[in-house]
Amino acid sequence: MIGVESAVERYLKLIGEADEYGAIDLVVGLIDEGVPAEDVLLRVVAAGQRRVGELWAANDWSVAREHGATAVSERAVAAIAGRVRPTPTRGRVTVACADGEYHALPTRMLAEVLRLRGWRVDFLGASVPGPHLITHLHQTGPDVVALGCMIAIRLPRAHATIAACRAVGVPVLAGGAAFGADGRFARLLGADAWAPTADAAADRLAAGLPSFAAGSDGEIHLGDEEYGYLTRHRADVLARVLDLLRESYAPMGGYSERQLEHTAEDLGHIADFLAAALYVHDTSLFTDFVTWTCEVLTARKVPAASVVLGLRLFRDVLADCPRARALLAEGIEAATAARPSGDSPARVT
Incomplete structure (x- = not known):
């Protein structure tokens, strides 16, 4: 062996x-x-x-x-x-990824661990729309929903799903990197419990599902003006940032269609993580994303200064959004700290 x-x-x-x-x-x-x-x-x-x-x-x-x-x-x-096909000896669990979450493999592993521990599991796969999940709950009557979310930009949709599940009387066990290394976003979004790993989730279910909602930090203000503005006007904001980028970085005029597409995608990621950080009122969500992005780009020989430039342009465009500008300022500081000495001051991804 x-x-x-x-x-x-x-x-x-x-x-x-x-x-x-x-x-x-x-x-x-x-x-x-x-x-x-x-x-x-x-x-x-x-x-x-x-x-x-x-x-x-x-x-x-x-x-x-x-x-x-x-x-x-x-x-x-x-x-x-x-x-290995164990006979179910426990209750029934619905396992699903949050709407828009396509990283299904970690959640699938959770489903298999729960099966091995004796649970009857309905694994619904990637990106399950909230209304369809609720229909499934009405049809099957599970004891609990295990909701996976890996990417923080899906937290608003996860929040809607958690609220809908709890409204029909089904508790939610949250898991996945999007909920934070300490589960703080699971708590904030109203989940009944959180687990960092598949085996920890199985242990939690075996011990019962104590709710930490009563001691949570309160409901998130879904009507937050800046979050709403950024999500409603995302396309316009990105178009304005791209226009400023063309004006401030002359070599972009020679970009291929593929380079332009990648640049737009990278800027879109900044907008989406900024929105998620606004949603949960958490600076570290955004700065952690910025630091990780700089590390990934540096490995690809793209200077972190490109991230600094993009963040500055977002800050210019979002002139009437003080919370967003404060987050972007923190992001600029994080990206600047990640920039190696000798990194050129202006290059885009």
Whole structure:
């Protein structure tokens, strides 16, 4: 029997080569050798996927290679699920990704861990619209909803889903990176509980689902004027920022269609994370995004100064939004701190 660390390295090599059969043989073989299926899921497949994300962020793996590896992991999880089929001995759980959240693999792993722990699980997959989820709850009557959200820009939709679930009497267990490393956004959005990992979520359900809503920080003001303005006028704001960018950075006139498309996408990410930070009233959500973006771009030899330039232009356009401007000022400070010495002052992504 190979050790778990060796298994992770072997698994990473196989999924990096998009070797679906090899990866499935490895994980199924580990189970046949006596390694618990939950350990194979969390200590091999999940650990391998974390390395995939790190390799992509460091620009060691391309997007295509990362996508291929994730597709293989999805098949590996399905193979594990097919190999071990425990009889449900507990209640029923609906597991779903928040509306607009397409990173389904972590949530799928949670579903399989819960099945292994004896729960009857309805896994609804990626990006489940809130109204359709509520219809499913009426039809099936689960004991709890486990809601996954990985990207913070989906927090407003997650909030709407949490509120709708609780309105029909179904408690919500939240999980995923979007809710914060300490679960603070799960608490803020009204979830009944939060867990940082799949096994922790299973432990929480086994112990009952104590609500921390009563001690929460209060309801979020959905009618926040600046958040509403930015979401309603997103396209106009981005167009104005792009126009300013063309005026302030002459080489952009020679950009290809692909470069222009990537620039618009990058600016769109800034707008979306800014909106999310406004929604939950949390500066670190935005500055953490800025710092991560600078790290990813630096690995691709794109100076962090490009982020500083983009943030300054957003600040100019949002002249009548003091909270947004304050967040952008914090973002500029974070991006400036992330900029290596010698980084040129003006280059866009």
